[in-house]
Amino acid sequence: MKKLKLRIRNGRVIDPANNIDSVQDxxxxxxxxxxLGKAPDGFVVEGEIDATNRxxxxxxVDLRVHLTEPGEEHKxxxxxxxxxxxxxxxxxxxxxxxxxxxxxxxxxATLIYQRARQAGKAKIYTLGALTRGLAxxxxxxxxxxxxxxxxxxxxxxxxxxxxxIMRRAMEYAATHDLTVFIHAEDPWLRNNxxxxxxxxxxxxxxxxxxAAAESVAFxxxxxxxEELGTQAHFCHLSTARAVRMLGRAQYDxxxxxxxxxxHHLHLTEMDFGLFNSMxxxxxxxxxxxxxxxxxxxxxxxxxxxxxxDHYPHESDAKLAPYSETEPGISALETLLPLSLRxxxxxxxxxxxxxxxxxxxxxxxxGIKAGRLAVGDAADICIFDPAATWMLSADxxxxxxxxxxxxxxxxxxxVTHTLLDGKIVFGPKAxx
Amino acid sequence: MIQQDIxxxxxxxxxxxxxxxxxxxxLLTEILDTAESFSGVTAQSVKKVxxxxxxxxxxxxxxxxxxxxxxxxxxxxxxxxDVLNLSLSTSATSKGETLxxxxxxxxxxxxxxxxxxxxxxxxxxxxxxxxxxxxxxxNAGDGQHAHPTQALLDMFTIRRHKPDFTRLTxxxxxDILHSRVARSQIHAMTTLGVPExxxxxxxxxxxxxxxxxxxxxxxxxxxxxxxxxxxxMLRLQKERMLGxxxxxxxxxxxxxxxxxxxxxxxxxxxxxxxxxxxNRGVEMDSAVADGPRSVVLxxxxxxxxxxxxxxSMAMQRHPVGAGAGEK
Numbered sequence: 001m002k003k004l005k006l007r008i009r010n011g012r013v014i015d016p017a018n019n020i021d022s023v024q025d026x027x028x029x030x031x032x033x034x035x036l037g038k039a040p041d042g043f044v045v046e047g048e049i050d051a052t053n054r055x056x057x058x059x060x061v062d063l064r065v066h067l068t069e070p071g072e073e074h075k076x077x078x079x080x081x082x083x084x085x086x087x088x089x090x091x092x093x094x095x096x097x098x099x100x101x102x103x104x105x106x107x108x109a110t111l112i113y114q115r116a117r118q119a120g121k122a123k124i125y126t127l128g129a130l131t132r133g134l135a136x137x138x139x140x141x142x143x144x145x146x147x148x149x150x151x152x153x154x155x156x157x158x159x160x161x162x163x164x165i166m167r168r169a170m171e172y173a174a175t176h177d178l179t180v181f182i183h184a185e186d187p188w189l190r191n192n193x194x195x196x197x198x199x200x201x202x203x204x205x206x207x208x209x210x211a212a213a214e215s216v217a218f219x220x221x222x223x224x225x226e227e228l229g230t231q232a233h234f235c236h237l238s239t240a241r242a243v244r245m246l247g248r249a250q251y252d253x254x255x256x257x258x259x260x261x262x263h264h265l266h267l268t269e270m271d272f273g274l275f276n277s278m279x280x281x282x283x284x285x286x287x288x289x290x291x292x293x294x295x296x297x298x299x300x301x302x303x304x305x306x307x308x309d310h311y312p313h314e315s316d317a318k319l320a321p322y323s324e325t326e327p328g329i330s331a332l333e334t335l336l337p338l339s340l341r342x343x344x345x346x347x348x349x350x351x352x353x354x355x356x357x358x359x360x361x362x363x364x365x366g367i368k369a370g371r372l373a374v375g376d377a378a379d380i381c382i383f384d385p386a387a388t389w390m391l392s393a394d395x396x397x398x399x400x401x402x403x404x405x406x407x408x409x410x411x412x413x414v415t416h417t418l419l420d421g422k423i424v425f426g427p428k429a430x431x
Numbered sequence: 432m433i434q435q436d437i438x439x440x441x442x443x444x445x446x447x448x449x450x451x452x453x454x455x456x457x458l459l460t461e462i463l464d465t466a467e468s469f470s471g472v473t474a475q476s477v478k479k480v481x482x483x484x485x486x487x488x489x490x491x492x493x494x495x496x497x498x499x500x501x502x503x504x505x506x507x508x509x510x511x512x513d514v515l516n517l518s519l520s521t522s523a524t525s526k527g528e529t530l531x532x533x534x535x536x537x538x539x540x541x542x543x544x545x546x547x548x549x550x551x552x553x554x555x556x557x558x559x560x561x562x563x564x565x566x567x568x569x570n571a572g573d574g575q576h577a578h579p580t581q582a583l584l585d586m587f588t589i590r591r592h593k594p595d596f597t598r599l600t601x602x603x604x605x606d607i608l609h610s611r612v613a614r615s616q617i618h619a620m621t622t623l624g625v626p627e628x629x630x631x632x633x634x635x636x637x638x639x640x641x642x643x644x645x646x647x648x649x650x651x652x653x654x655x656x657x658x659x660x661x662x663x664m665l666r667l668q669k670e671r672m673l674g675x676x677x678x679x680x681x682x683x684x685x686x687x688x689x690x691x692x693x694x695x696x697x698x699x700x701x702x703x704x705x706x707x708x709x710n711r712g713v714e715m716d717s718a719v720a721d722g723p724r725s726v727v728l729x730x731x732x733x734x735x736x737x738x739x740x741x742x743s744m745a746m747q748r749h750p751v752g753a754g755a756g757e758k
Contacts (some may be wrong), residue, residue, distance in 0.1 A: 202638035203452075205552045205575030205614055210639075275553035319531055319561075321551035321574075 003421050004046040005029045006429055007039070011051025011382060015058055015372035016355035026056060028378040031420035035374060047429030049416055051382050057354050058370045059091025059379035059417060061361040062335060063259060064235055064307035066328065067124070070111060071100025076312040076399040078112065081332065082121035084398035086425040088333045089381030089414040090308075091122055092362065092369045097129040098156035104129035104140040106148035113149065121424045123379070125365055127181055130155040130169050137161045139169055142176050151365045152233070154181035157282060167224050174230040179366070181233045182221050184242065185283060189213035194323050196269045196284045204275070206323065209284050211239045218242045222249050225256060233364055234258040236309050238283035240293020247302045257364050259305035260294050262338035263329055263404070265347075267291070271404060277318040277325035278404040281309075298356060299348045305361035306353075308335040312400020330400030334391065336383065337410035344411065350385075378421035387413040437559055445744045447559045447568040450577040451618035459622055463587050465740035466733070473509060473735050482743050483512035486543040490516045492571070493549040498707055498731065499571050499581070503546045506738035515542070530554070531561060538563055544742065545569070552576035552611075567745040569738075575609050581706055582615035584737040586623060588730050589661055592702050597624040602655050603646075604631045604687055605665035605714060608638045608676075612706045613665055621645045631655035632687060635676040652687050657696045664689055664705045664714045680713045689715035694724065702726045 006028040013036065014021045020036070027035040027043055034040055062085070068075040085093055095112065097103035103112070109126045116124040128145030130153045132138040137160075142153055153173050160166040173180045190213045195201050197208025218234065222245065225232050237243060237258050249256050267285045279285060297303040311328025318325050339357055343350045358370035369379060388411050393401040416426030423429060436453045440446040445458065472480055488507045492500055500516065507514045519533065530549075537545070544567045547555050552574030559568040572578040586596075593599055601620060607613045607630045620628050621644075630641060631649045641648050649655030656662060671677050689703065703715070703724045711717050719725060 197639050199640050199643040202640050202643060203614070205577070205609075205611055208639065275556045316529065319557075320529065321549065321554040321557050323551055323553075323574075 003031050004429060005044060006421060007045045007048045008051050008056055008380070008382065009048055011054045011056035013056045013372065014351055014354055016351050017058070017359035017371040018373050020372065021351055026372065026380070028418070028421045031378055031422070033372060033374055033376050033378050036372070047431050049382065049429050053386070054382050054384050054415060056380060056382050058358040058372050059381050059419065060089050060336060060357045061365070061367075061370045062090045062093040062308050062310070062332065063305055063361040063365055064261070064309045065093045065095050065332070066309075066311040067095040067099055067112065068312060069099070069115065070108065075314050075317070078115040078124070079119040079121075080399040081310070081312060082116060082119045082124070084332045084396070085122040086417045086419070087397040087414065089336050089383060089417050090332060091379035091381070091417060091419050092125065092367065093122055094125040094127060094151060094365055096156045097127050097154060098134060098158070102129050102134050103127070103145070103150070104132050104134070106144050109145065109148045109150060120419070122419060123369070125149070125151045125367060127152045127154040129153065130173065130180065131160065131165070134158045137165055139172050142172055142178055146176050146178055150178070151367060152179040152181050154235070155183070157183050159187040163220065163224075167228070170224055170228050170230040170232070174228055177231075179231040179233050179364070181235055183235050184214050184217040184221060184237070186213045186217040189216060194280055194282075194284060194327065195272065196286045198269055198287060200269045200272045204272070211241055211286065211290070214239045214283060215241045215245065218245050222254065222256070225249075225254055226252070229255070231255045236261050236264065236283060236307070237294065237297070237303065238264055238286050238290060240290045243293045243297035243302060246297070250302060257305070258303045259307045259361065259364070260298060260303050261309040261331070262306055262335050263309075263331060265291065265295055265298065265306065265342060266338055267404065273404075275322045276404070277320070277322055278329070278402060280318075280322060280325050280327045281329055282327040295342065295347050298342070299352070301356075304356060305364055306335070306339055306356045307361065308332050310398075312398050313402045315401065318402050328402065329404065330396065330398045330402045332398055333396055334403065334405050336414065337391075337412060338405075340385070340412040341410070378418050380416075380418040381414060382416040382426070383412055383414045385412050387411070389413055437556070444747060445741070448579055448741050448745055449555045449559055449568065449570045451579045451582055451615050451622065452577075454622065456622050456624065459583070459586070459619060462583055462737070462740050462744065463590060465744060466583075466587055466736040469739040470733065470736040472739070473732070478509050479511055480509065481511045483507070483510040483746060486512045486746060487541065488512045488514050488544045488546060488742070489537055489542045490514065490546045491537070491548070492516070492518045493520070493547075493554070494572070496548055496572070498734070499548065502731065502734040503571060503738050506735050506742060509735070510739055510743055512742075530557070534558060534561060538566065542566065544746065546571050548572045550574055569741060569745065572611055575611050575614070577615045578611040579615045580734070580738050580741055581612050582619040583741070584730055584734040585616055585663065585704060585706070586619050587733045587737050588704065588726055589702070591729070592726065593660055596620070597626060599625050599661060600627040600629070600659045601625055601661040601663065602629040602631055602659045603663045603665065604652065604655070604689065606636045606667055606671060607632055607641070607665070608636045609668065609671075610665050614644075616663065617644050617646060629655050629659070633677065636671070652693055653696055656693060659697045660701050662689065662694070662697060662701055662703045664703065666706060666708065667710060667713055684713050688713060689719050691718055691722070694719060704730060707731065
């Protein structure tokens with residue numbers, strides 16, 4: 001399909017990376033932004049999107065998504081989930097290496113890029129495996145993974161066998177200038193528990209995952225980072241204590257960043273809902289104090305990105321006694337709505353919020369995305385900030401309907417998503 | 432947060448019996464009173480009443496049990512129900528059949544009630560949420576969550592000896608952390624108005640934030656037993672040594688094992704309970720287990736009447752005049 005020369009008319013353009021926040025037009029040609037404000041000379045508008053009373057911002061960058069393809073296509077596919085991403089204003093997403101087979105060879109990454117291109121709804125970036133097969137005891141071929149385009153390395157949710165291997169993997173990643181994406185959770189303290197160790201685990205007789213599982217692993221990693229100078233990113237923090245430790249590490253000048261999931265910014269252990277398996281996530285939902293600490297971390301940008309940690313499941317995965325269900329939320333479609341709620345709750349301003357969904361995660365990944373300057377790819381999200389709607393599972397675009405947010409009312413709805421200047425979600429441009 | 436209790440029907444009557452939590456003192460008392468009326472039946476030479484004739488009850492046990500399964504079976508038979516005992520090791524479900532598949536297959540055989548024991552906390556709630564509307568679910572122990580009929584037979588036994596719950600001090604001794612029995616007992620006692628509940632054990636066997644359950648924690652047995660009316664000893668699973676929760680049975684007995692000498696600090700008429708089976712010489716010595724203060728065997732006997740009460744009430748067939756009828 002030919003890419004039209006587009007005008008996005010009269011929207012409130014917010015691009016936190018370039019300090020833009022004003023009502024103006026955006027002009028797009030050949031998939032790129034060619035002008036803001038005034039049309040360039042000789043620009044013939046072939047299609048127009050009326051963005052009056054809408055917000056026009058960079059396409060969202062979601063730096064943590066579980067892809068279930070290859071390997072678990074019965075849950076969801078790249079095509080189905082990138083369509084869901086497009087419907088949610090997300091144009092770039094970064095997937096974990098825990099596919100089947102694992103992304104520890106260039107072939108798997110290539111396959112994922114290929115499928116994403118075929119689907120054409122969103123750009124997929126990949127993290128390569130930190131260890132071979134994610135088994136935690138041998139190094140992966142990080143150089144080859146970097147060449148094929150992996151933007152970092154990670155051992156996903158799986159533990160590294162011991163601290164010596166952890167150290168060597170971090171050193172090897174540093175050799176190749178790759179950021180290590182860390183899931184900070186001590187596997188022994190975790191004790192296979194699926195709820196926070198607190199009043200809920202006590203009351204309902206479930207093994208508890210203590211806050212110390214995160215802080216102990218966090219401290220251990222920070223000690224290694226300090227010694228090795230590795231570039232590191234901490235994924236989905238869940239405790240206030242880890243946020244404090246992160247702030248201290250940043251103050252000490254370490255190259256560490258972190259993200260948090262949108263659901264950890266809203267839910268607590270109290271959302272357990274009497275064994276409602278939709279509340280089963282990793283890391284577990286923690287206390288209100290933790291949630292407040294995470295919110296404060298996002299507000300003062302100690303935590304620089306909010307992600308979905310999207311994990312779509314087939315319905316059976318959640319139909320079992322609580323501990324036997326699979327953790328995770330189908331979360332692409334609630335990333336922006338939950339983030340906008342933080343603005344409503346006056347945790348931070350709209351522009352600050354959008355920064356944590358656009359250029360800040362893009363910078364963590366080291367990718368050119370999340371910006372609306374002339375010359376940038378026209379990856380754009382347009383949303384109506386006043387539209388109210390209610391989430392219902394059967395209207396979700398993702399094949400995974402596993403969400404604890406059904407019945408929640410949200411304000412703010414995506415109307416258009418553009419990927420390289422092409423409308424991948426929303427009504428056609430008017431010619 | 433208000434949650435619609437799936438245990439009750441639209442008229443507030445018992446439909447499932449999954450946990451003590453959330454049930455009213457009135458309802459618990461009604462169950463105990465109903466059990467009292469059945470305890471006469473179980474002592475007669477003809478031990479049957481026709482309340483559940485024509486009903487089919489399935490004992491669905493995913494975890495081994497002798498005492499609980501047997502007393503549920505007896506209770507069902509004394510109510511004249513047809514009983515099917517299924518002991519499904521978890522291997523039955525590991526053959527690829529999900530718990531839900533197993534359940535729906537059994538439901539297709541038109542059973543009226545499932546008595547469920549499962550090793551996972553929340554299993555009984557899960558099953559109750561997925562059975563058809565006419566089927567009742569009784570929790571016979573789910574993971575470390577709840578064992579409500581055990582708790583009620585314990586309350587029944589306590590009430591026989593100490594009629595006024597609001598004047599009691601009760602101590603629960605041992606592995607509180609892993610005990611579904613303790614959790615249900617605590618809920619039952621706080622609901623029935625017991626003013627002081629103590630839990631006694633090493634920190635490794637006490638859950639975090641115990642105060643959220645409404646109990647006081649003691650690490651010293653003698654201190655915790657001082658002046659109590661009821662001593663409930665919990666069973667200690669052998670595998671607790673493996674997870675480094677305890678050094679040895681020997682040390683456990685030395686610190687937390689009940690002996691006649693330690694019992695001396697309780698009230699003189701204090702009773703000693705244990706959900707069974709007892710590890711003699713670990714939780715208590717034989718002199719206490721078989722001694723005059725022990726009501727352990729009464730607990731077993733009362734188990735039948737209490738389970739008859741729960742089963743008949745959940746089938747909406749409880750005797751007239753038991754209390755909940757008027758609207």
